[in-house]
Amino acid sequence: MTAVATSDFIDKEEPKRTVMIYSRYERFWHWSQAALIFTLAFTGFSIHGLLPLGYKLAVQIHSWAAIALIVLWAFTTFWHFTTGQWRQYLPKLASLPAILKFYAWGILAGAPHPYTKTLKRKQNALQSLAYLWFMVVIGPALWSSGIVYLTYPLWAKMAAGTHALEIVAFIHLAAAYLISIFVIIHIYMTTTGKTPLHYIKTMITGYDTIPLSKAEAAYLAEDEPNRLKS
Amino acid sequence: MTAHARFFTAAGFALLLGVTAAMAQEKFQKTDSPPPPPAKYQKMEAPPPPPPPVLNQAFGPVLGTTADHSKFEALKGPFADSAAVTKACATCHTEAEAHIKKTIHWTWDYVNPRTGQHLGKENVINNFCTNAKDNEGMCGVCHIGNGVKANEEYAFNKQDSVDCLVCHDRTGKYYRLPPTRGNSACAAMFEGRDPINFAEVAQHVGLPGRENCGTCHFNGGGGDGVKHGDLDSSLIRPSEALDVHMSEQGQNFSCSECHLSKDHKIAGSRYDMAAKDEGGVGKPGQRRDVATCESCHGAAPHPKPSLIGYQLDAHAERIACQTCHIPKIARGGVATITDWDWSTAGKMVNGAGYYEEEYTQGNGEKRHTYWSIKGDFKWGENLTPTYKWFNGEMIYTLADSKIDTSKPVTPINDPQGGWTDPRSRIWPFKEMHTNMPYDAGNKTLVFNHLWGADDTAFWGNFNIRKSIAAGMKMENRPFSGEIGFLPTVSNWPITHMVAPKEEALKCAACHARDSRLAGVPGIYMPGYSRFGWMDFLGLAGLGLTLAGVAVHGGLRVAMNKKNKGEAK
Numbered sequence: 001m002t003a004v005a006t007s008d009f010i011d012k013e014e015p016k017r018t019v020m021i022y023s024r025y026e027r028f029w030h031w032s033q034a035a036l037i038f039t040l041a042f043t044g045f046s047i048h049g050l051l052p053l054g055y056k057l058a059v060q061i062h063s064w065a066a067i068a069l070i071v072l073w074a075f076t077t078f079w080h081f082t083t084g085q086w087r088q089y090l091p092k093l094a095s096l097p098a099i100l101k102f103y104a105w106g107i108l109a110g111a112p113h114p115y116t117k118t119l120k121r122k123q124n125a126l127q128s129l130a131y132l133w134f135m136v137v138i139g140p141a142l143w144s145s146g147i148v149y150l151t152y153p154l155w156a157k158m159a160a161g162t163h164a165l166e167i168v169a170f171i172h173l174a175a176a177y178l179i180s181i182f183v184i185i186h187i188y189m190t191t192t193g194k195t196p197l198h199y200i201k202t203m204i205t206g207y208d209t210i211p212l213s214k215a216e217a218a219y220l221a222e223d224e225p226n227r228l229k230s
Numbered sequence: 231m232t233a234h235a236r237f238f239t240a241a242g243f244a245l246l247l248g249v250t251a252a253m254a255q256e257k258f259q260k261t262d263s264p265p266p267p268p269a270k271y272q273k274m275e276a277p278p279p280p281p282p283p284v285l286n287q288a289f290g291p292v293l294g295t296t297a298d299h300s301k302f303e304a305l306k307g308p309f310a311d312s313a314a315v316t317k318a319c320a321t322c323h324t325e326a327e328a329h330i331k332k333t334i335h336w337t338w339d340y341v342n343p344r345t346g347q348h349l350g351k352e353n354v355i356n357n358f359c360t361n362a363k364d365n366e367g368m369c370g371v372c373h374i375g376n377g378v379k380a381n382e383e384y385a386f387n388k389q390d391s392v393d394c395l396v397c398h399d400r401t402g403k404y405y406r407l408p409p410t411r412g413n414s415a416c417a418a419m420f421e422g423r424d425p426i427n428f429a430e431v432a433q434h435v436g437l438p439g440r441e442n443c444g445t446c447h448f449n450g451g452g453g454d455g456v457k458h459g460d461l462d463s464s465l466i467r468p469s470e471a472l473d474v475h476m477s478e479q480g481q482n483f484s485c486s487e488c489h490l491s492k493d494h495k496i497a498g499s500r501y502d503m504a505a506k507d508e509g510g511v512g513k514p515g516q517r518r519d520v521a522t523c524e525s526c527h528g529a530a531p532h533p534k535p536s537l538i539g540y541q542l543d544a545h546a547e548r549i550a551c552q553t554c555h556i557p558k559i560a561r562g563g564v565a566t567i568t569d570w571d572w573s574t575a576g577k578m579v580n581g582a583g584y585y586e587e588e589y590t591q592g593n594g595e596k597r598h599t600y601w602s603i604k605g606d607f608k609w610g611e612n613l614t615p616t617y618k619w620f621n622g623e624m625i626y627t628l629a630d631s632k633i634d635t636s637k638p639v640t641p642i643n644d645p646q647g648g649w650t651d652p653r654s655r656i657w658p659f660k661e662m663h664t665n666m667p668y669d670a671g672n673k674t675l676v677f678n679h680l681w682g683a684d685d686t687a688f689w690g691n692f693n694i695r696k697s698i699a700a701g702m703k704m705e706n707r708p709f710s711g712e713i714g715f716l717p718t719v720s721n722w723p724i725t726h727m728v729a730p731k732e733e734a735l736k737c738a739a740c741h742a743r744d745s746r747l748a749g750v751p752g753i754y755m756p757g758y759s760r761f762g763w764m765d766f767l768g769l770a771g772l773g774l775t776l777a778g779v780a781v782h783g784g785l786r787v788a789m790n791k792k793n794k795g796e797a798k
Binding site: 049 | 537538736754764779783
């Protein structure tokens with residue numbers, strides 16, 4: 001455990017290397033998920049009557065996009081566990097105060113980010129906490145209520161005369177507001193890198209320049225030379 | 231000539247008769263009301279001859295015939311009257327009369343097994359001409375009995391008293407006249423019609439077409455389209471857009487294609503409705519006791535596999551088929567009455583009744599907007615129905631029901647059910663609003679004696695106090711003598727004028743803020759429903775987040791410049 005903990009603040013003396021930290025699948029997942037979430041938000045809030053897309057078309061797009069997202073998440077869950085990447089989301093709360101302080105003040109005052117990305121730990125404590133919340137609470141609330149909502153024809157008879165549909169809709173809508181808030185903050189945070197577009201470029205190309213330990217550099221050079229750019 | 235004019239049935243006479251009666255009278259009591267507007271007087275003319283019936287209508291499962299009635303010896307005639315024809319019919323159709331006499335078409339008497347209420351035209355009070363009882367001399371024109379002539383007592387048990395021809399005539403030349411002549415001046419209205427060649431009619435009988443059923447059912451409430459909103463003469467030759475089932479360009483359904491019968495007992499009475507039919511199509515030929523959409527289309531009729539198809543099928547759990555598939559009523563060019571005010575009835579000009587025709591309906595015909603014998607009317611066409619939960623049960627306000635005058639409107643028939651009742655669905659209704667006379671002392675509805683040659687009948691004497699007192703006496707009912715006018719509503723479930731599927735309501739007709747179903751209780755309807763505080767919190771959260779991000783971003787930009795400036 002200590003090894004991982006120190007990697008949060010890795011030795012700054014290690015030489016920085018440009019290395020692929022987001023694999024092709026991870027980027028595919030991220031961007032297709034982003035597209036689907038935007039689609040779902042636009043059509044979903046149209047269904048709710050807050051955005052202008054026609055009801056029937058909105059329902060059709062929303063339903064198919066939801067099915068696509070569920071498939072994507074099923075694959076991605078599988079990917080997380082087979083690759084061990086799920087560990088990225090384990091909250092490491094020790095550094096959280098420093099990061100909160102940075103975003104509250106340091107970033108304004110021009111202080112350096114207290115966190116350095118490493119190969120093993122791509123996310124800072126605030127990020128992993130936010131993503132964990134997204135993946136464990138908001139996401140499941142959305143997709144579970146969404147699946148129940150979508151399969152209304154299967155349980156409509158049982159629900160006649162009850163508030164069941166209303167409760168499902170309530171959960172789904174509440175989670176939709178939360179994810180929308182998450183997405184806004186998430187997008188804003190991508191502008192807080194070295195340059196406003198740095199993080200977005202990283203998420204597109206997959207490459208970032210991070211300090212690599214000698215062992216990591218040697219491993220990559222030997223086994224995954226494609227991931228090392230320079 | 232318009233469809234309406236061509237289809238001038240015996241029941242249509244009722245309208246003309248009343249006017250004639252009104253004109254002839256002298257006993258009107260003057261009131262202090264302002265002088266009525268200029269009057270138009272009834273021209274006495276016989277109605278035009280009826281058109282030939284629509285051919286090749288589909289009649290339930292019966293197709294083709296093995297009997298040519300023109301070849302039957304018994305039908306050679308000549309016949310003196312329709313009773314003589316009935317006698318001839320019975321030589322082959324030995325059980326028909328016995329069947330008929332058990333049906334509500336004959337008895338006008340019905341006990342609802344679900345509510346226990348005693349209904350039927352001989353019992354109920356409606357909010358059109360209010361009561362058939364005590365007005366049989368006129369209203370009996372729609373009773374399928376024979377042998378009730380002027381000054382003759384009703385004799386329903388008499389042999390050969392069923393009128394076979396009014397339902398089975400396929401020449402279009404048979405007609406019925408009111409059993410009695412009513413006020414003296416009315417006789418003129420029955421003159422000038424071609425005499426009926428009973429032998430010809432008898433030799434051309436068949437299964438009832440839309441014209442036959444429509445003789446009465448299109449003219450309920452006193453004229454074409456008056457009562458239902460989804461039943462009027464436009465359905466004799468409807469376009470496909472008006473009625474996808476009955477159109478000659480479509481299925482050309484006769485009424486009995488859906489209203490199947492067994493022993494002359496016809497399915498689909500409004501008195502006991504199947505508001506939610508989960509029986510579906512049943513086995514072939516099995517379901518003869520319902521006239522539901524589901525009995526032909528099944529309980530899951532929308533196209534599948536399709537996401538929308540599954541969702542629409544699920545709608546049927548809580549929404550009647552009619553709600554989406556009959557987007558508007560009275561859309562065939564014939565108007566329906568939505569409001570009726572009896573309190574203005576009885577005004578006269580120069581000692582005679584009169585009428586005004588200020589409404590011109592879609593097919594160009596004018597309709598009465600005031601009529602001395604009935605009061606003021608409001609008409610409507612292309613109307614959006616009213617939507618209510620309904621489980622098929624109606625509770626009627628009957629003659630002995632105590633009226634709760636604290637209610638703003640008294641329902642004449644009250645659809646039962648609600649969102650918590652799984653047997654209920656949201657149904658379309660035509661609401662009929664009538665300000666009608668009642669016994670303000672005893673707080674009951676009243677029987678009004680409208681029709682007759684005596685000096686109490688309202689149509690002729692124009693004294694509502696006298697006519698109601700007479701009606702209540704005929705019924706042996708207590709009457710306080712105090713007449714008031716009561717706002718009432720009756721609810722007419724809508725089920726005809728089914729539009730082609732392309733014309734069915736679009737999703738957004740209901741799933742929108744200005745939903746058609748706005749105000750129907752107990753529904754969560756995406757696009758219409760909101761979660762007050764949660765929507766507020768959600769939108770506030772979104773707004774604050776955007777604001778926070780903007781402030782943070784702005785500070786970053788500002789501080790960055792400042793830092794750079796200091797570095798220099």
